[in-house]
Amino acid sequence: MRNRDKSKSQTQSSGRLHVNQSIHDAGTLARKSQEGVNKLLRRSSRLSSSGKKEQDGFSLENDLKTNEQEVVHTMDVCNASTVEGCHRDAIENSQAKEQEVVHSMDVCNASNVEDCHRDAIENSQAKDQEVVHSMDAHNASPGDDCHKDTLLDDSEEMNDSDWEDGPILKSDPVDRSPNERMKGLTIEFDEPSGSTGGRKPVRRASAEDKELAELVHKVHLLCLLARGRLIDNACDDSLIQASLLSLLPTHLLKISEVSNITANALTPLVTWFHDNFHVRNLARAERSFRTALATALETHEGTPEEIAALSVALFRALKFTARFVSILDVASLKPEADKYEPSNQAAERVSGGIFSTSTLMVDNLKRASIAASPVQTSPCNEKDGRGKSSRKSKGGCSTSNVAQFRDSTSVNESTDGKSTCQVQPDTSRQCVPKNSLGLKRKGDLEFEMQLAMAISATSVETHENIHDSSDGNNSLEASIPTKRWKRIERVESASCSQGFSTALGSRKVGSPLFWAEVYCDGENLTGKWVHVDAVNAIIDGEQKVEDAAAACKTSLRYVVAFAGHGAKDVTRRFQFFADHMQLESGGTGGTIKVSEHPGENSSLNHVILPEKSGQEVSKEYGSKIEVESSVKDSFVATRNSLEDMELETRALTEPLPTNQQAYKNHALYALERWLTKYQILHPKGPILGFCSGHPVYPRSCVQTLKTRERWLREGLQIKGTETPVKVLEQSTKLKKARVSEDVCDEIDSKETIELYGKWQLEPLLLPRAVNGIVPKNERGQVDVWSEKCLPPGTVHIRLPRVFVVAKRLEIDYAPAMVGFEFRNGRAVPVYDGIVVCTEFKDAILEAYAEEEERRAAEEKKRTEAQAISRWYQLLSSVITRQMLNSYYQDSSSSQPSGNIQDKNIETKTPVQSSKDSKQPTAHWKANNQDTTHTSLVALEVGHEHVFLTKNESFDAENSIRTKRCECGFSIQVEEL
Template identity: 25%
Template sequence: MVGKRRSAPQRGNRQRPSGADGNEPDIYQEMLAEAGMSTPPAVSSPERPLKKRRGVVPAVQRPTEPNEPSKASLATEAPKPELKQQDDSDDEEEDAEFEDVAIPEPTVQTLELESDEEEDEDEDLNFEDVDLLIPLPDGDSEQQEPKELELNLSAQKSAMTSKQGPDRRRPITKEERERRIDIHKAHLICLMSHVAKRNHWCNDAEVQDSLRSRLTDKMIQYLTPGTNLSQFGRTESLKNGLKFVADMWKEQYEITERGMRRSLWAEEVEQLDSYVLPNDMESCLDKSDFREAARTLQGSRDVGAQLYCALLRSAGVRARLVCSLQPLAFGSAGPTLPKTKETAKPKSVSKAEHMLSQVAKYREMAAAVSSTSSAGPSTARRRLGHPNATDYNFEPTAAPTKPRPTFSAPKQIRESTYPIYWVEILDVGHQKWQPTDPVVTHTFWKPKVFEPPITDKENCLSYVIAFNADGTAKDVTRRYAKGYAAKTRKLRIETALDDGQKWWRKVMKMYKPKTTTDLDQIEDIELSGVEAREPMPRNVQDFKGHPVYALERHLRRHEVLIPGAVPSGTVAAGARAPLEKVYRRKDVRIARSAEKWFRLGYEVRPGEIPAKWLPKRVQNKRSRYEEEDQDEGDAGTPIYTVDQAEIYEPPPVRNGRIPKNKFGNIEVYVPSMVPKGGVHIASEYARRAAYALGIDCAPALTGFQFKGRQGTAVLNGVVIAKEFEEAIHATIQGMLDLEQESEDEKRRYVALKLWRRLLMGLRIRERIWSNVGEDERKEADRQAELEAEIGAASDETEEFDMVVDDDDDGGGGFLVE
């Protein structure tokens, strides 16, 4: 209660010392002085100052207990405005107990009672408001001046827009796509050469001798069934032999390294500079390493499949090495290298993270103050927390740690769960190639288990190439892809370029056998059947660019369906979306305008109904409004299919006269547009020859050359009547002969001028040396020879290095006789 006075209990019969003047010393002021705090001015009056109200005072936040008042309640409960006075001779003072609390942030300070026993003792305590100045690490303890706040709406807007969603990858430009396609091609060729080299290593005699000793006679007997068995018996014998060999290979071969993985793009140059090769990458780089792997049976999964192929070949089994090539993707959605910490964008610090960092900062500051003030046995900071805290010496002891068992854990290699290399075995009974993989999937005769999902970041099935023992290869991607036409085909070079399929056939031609066997024809028919039996896609996006099926929404601007096209099925874009009809790609036709058909040599039949109306392309809003005002209700440009057009037949040539258009020329975009009875002569001299002979002709308009948005007509030769063809060719030849003679005459004239200049120079030299003695002339010749050996320029040859001027008839500065 405020104003209540009673004597403090005596603890341990200890008495507080009195001052020299008989007054009790101000212990709190001494504690502040020892702590290095600012001391309030000395009190001149014997009476203590009045107790101040506890308004807004620095405090330490701590969790509120269920039975303890909250901060809000403490703040609202203001002390009663009663005055409390104490005599100077009052020697009774209780010992206040405090709790050592870490100071995370300078907030409101509140007094917390330790127990119920001391509740009455602490009621008579008077404390003054003191600002605790904790020294900062940099030594700056002065109060910082308030900073001016600046409102930046643009920065806030950009920050809000950046948080709306994840960073989307920007689409690549046309130049970047062309560059990626070229890199994709080069990478494909390099990977093909790499696999061809590994396939050649599988035929090494030393490697096969090292592996053949691991096969038992029973295994070899099963792997090479006799011809006396039936078709089914030979197949079953081969399967049993492969099962025995796979079990043996699984037990003896150990994977210790990482094999080939999917290639990734680097978005920034810094990623390539900081890229480090993994420590567990494959170390088999040459044939000696491959032979060592055959002896130790250790290496990557890729080497394991290659050695397995060599093992089967050593037993007489017809096996070929299969590899799923992992080239760099050419599209914008290709996988990229993960961003490092240096190149990653700094994330915005949230308010909670900022508060946690401030708490950690103040804890470090409090620990620094505690370490600096722990020199003496009793410090001001300890007495502020508890007066008897120095009587106890707490020495924390670490708990005994249990010894951990030491064992060698197997090395974990992060790889895809789908293989890059495997082996194909020829089933002689059925004349069919079957896959087998004893390293990763441990399966055989299951071709559909080798395709990884689209979410696999380590493996992508796009090109699967099988290499025979003789070095020839075949593209067998269609055997292992579940959706070749819908998904896998979009990842290949055939869809990236117009001539992509032609380029890929040219590459595979290098590995094509010289003669096509019956087995090759059987395999080609099998792969074509697999592609033909591929079911209809279930995803709407897979219909885009599909070679067999098409949706009306995916038709291009100049593509239409033929009249009466029958849908092959329906598909829905979602659970609540309406069903869309699926059509065959063969029912899609390309439609063009009448002008474009004319440039291709076709003419739209009169009375045909347009298959489609193309809306006009709007360049900007202003032009759109102008078109709406001028041509309101115009449906656009009509386009027609090839079924609605026929081959254009121009008017024939009559009486040697060529039919011309309003510009005085004739359109010859294709050879079929030459009028009947006429001939097209593509020569720059044809028009001059026709004018020279007085023959009627018409310049041939063969196309347009576009620069920007304007087109310029291209005229190439003339069209004349067929009966004048020989005369025109003879005249053109005569013009060419005259032009050649003119060129020869010019060259002859230049040569004569050079000879004339040479003779004039010799005459001038003779006149100069005519009055010179024989000895002086010899000395001059000797000096000239020395200069020639040294490489100095000769005065006698400078005149021949001059540029010949056709109009120069002088004598080099001398008069001509």
């Protein structure tokens, strides 16, 4: 135990060391934000991990401690100077069931690999043999480390796949400490599921996980939106615009004079821009985006974000209507199952991921680390790769795609100067280890293929820059053994499997994240928004965006256009989203994912709700939050409505999915066979097409059915002539249960559930209150599910104890039942207040106020009396204590204090008797009910209370007489 405590304290101290370090580093706002979010995530992780089952007392005992230190562990193992702490941490970890260190250690730097490996093995043992390990840790003498090392050395040859699978490495009983053997304990362990070939245990995301994922998603989205607005605002900077114009050749200036501009007319301008501005991922000190933009303008180099923003600024300078468009690569709404790793680590990685890798959310300084490998999503690696990030970020490239792509792969390349062709296999290899582990799914292969396609589609002119990017930068990487690469890749593939990709996926595949859109009134007769990717010199190339983005199917995407002080969700414009949906639905082993499109799921709507106020909001596309800077003329309105129409049209013309399961939760289409029990097609048509012979209907035809009671809760009732549109038979079990409850019931009676549709309803018509009588239901109450359920002429007064007032005033009322709660295995109604006729409302409220006032006064009086009594009690105790002290100090005989109790017993009788003799007609009240008090009184050895009349006080109102002894003791007696 001592040993464990020692290791624990070491862990803690090393943890503190690193925390301090991180605080020291935390000079930036972004880092502070990261810490804040980390806290949230950690808390959540704790909650989730604490919910896991414990198998033994040790785990229970150490659970809290382990959880608290999870984050510290990850930090510890990253630092070469804390190898010892790392090791001991692993021992600590061995007491927990989870394998967080296994994963975080994967990315330790080379110098730590050896130790980390050992630790990981220890952890893998811990998974299955935590009791044994706890004992090792607890009972072993400090010198026992060597036996562990010996043991572990034997495991050095374990292949990489073992790292994730966490196989059993049974400790040799001979190696156990003698203590343990002496105990003769026999501990049996079940074979892991993996070894038996059985079904792997599936840990599914709990509601809490989902809630957290949703929160993270929303917060991330908000941050990205804010970032977009920031950039958009910088694009409006007149100085930047003027500077851009000054750089522009004279002949290109004339372009602004062209009326009815077309996409083709923009070509020379875009070509010029592309030739003059290049993408470089530069590590810059943190500053405002405007400053960064100015620097980019000055140096003609910048991040893809800056270059895209500059293009927008240029278009605006030329009086074009232009907007900055960005793919908001936001954390997933779904907590992707932390199947391969404990959730707390997932959270941790997420926390690192969002802040350390998002190109959008944090500022330029952060972008240095962004440009670095996705591996950096682990904080461990962040430390490990100290100095690496800036080095990596110095690479240059002429296209954003390639720059991003290169950055994502540069770490994985073990040699310098790889061409694109060489890079691709590397990239695709990122998910390969999963395959080797048997964990890979079909979708991952598909992902790789798409990846390759996307890269080939977007990396056209990259060769020189690839060389550019790698030269002299990857010497360290080159020295890292292949084995280590595998680990890194595995970490990455684990990241793939998570929902929290942030900008990770985009960097990985090199899909463009930013571009401009220029409104060309010469296009399409009515004009249209034209995609202009000045960085890659692509005009009207939405398809290319789609191709590239389609590969990033691991996370939900929003495409948002920023203009003026608002944003507009234009995701629908991009076909890739539809593809994405289909891929998610059918591509990954036949699994189905709910459409997360903002148009339907309105995650974006919810998140950006505050921004909508006072702005034009489209009914169909509630996420529309565009405010065209200052001019809200009819032209703008037309442009907006045209775009809305276009978006709607696109929505309606999305291709039909080819596999049936995709229809299950499809936002636009539905198959009858995939409807749930409470759904129906109404009207049943039109048929939009067929899938495997099944007719496809619009989703808008799917109606949800409810029972009469359910509709009642919404303040709706079934029209008189309507018959149930669907009748379900109640389950046989339930029927049996009911029959057994009441045998007299007809056994053949058919319990059915009658369902009605929305179109069969009318507003609830309840009988009106007349003559001050509240209409009640058969139970003599009113079910107040909502305001709509109140009978006309009545009002719901939700005040505690108000029924007393109504009763006193003899006003007719009905208890208001507001719902049910489950108690003792059965549903019990929950009441809240009463329902009375409206005309009595004021009278009741008035009387209630009086009643409450009276009650409050009584309460106050009672509290005060109690307070006074307690004060007396306290003071008398103090005095008694003083007396006892002085008594025993003065007494040279110094009797043992243990005898005090005996004294109490001995002296109790005379004191009590004295009281009793004095109050034959009084009874104890308040303070005297306390037996403690009595015993305290009894403590006063050798003192008999004397209550002199002059010390008495009398409370005439309550008929309470307070008698006081000279010693400070007092009693209150109520006179009869």
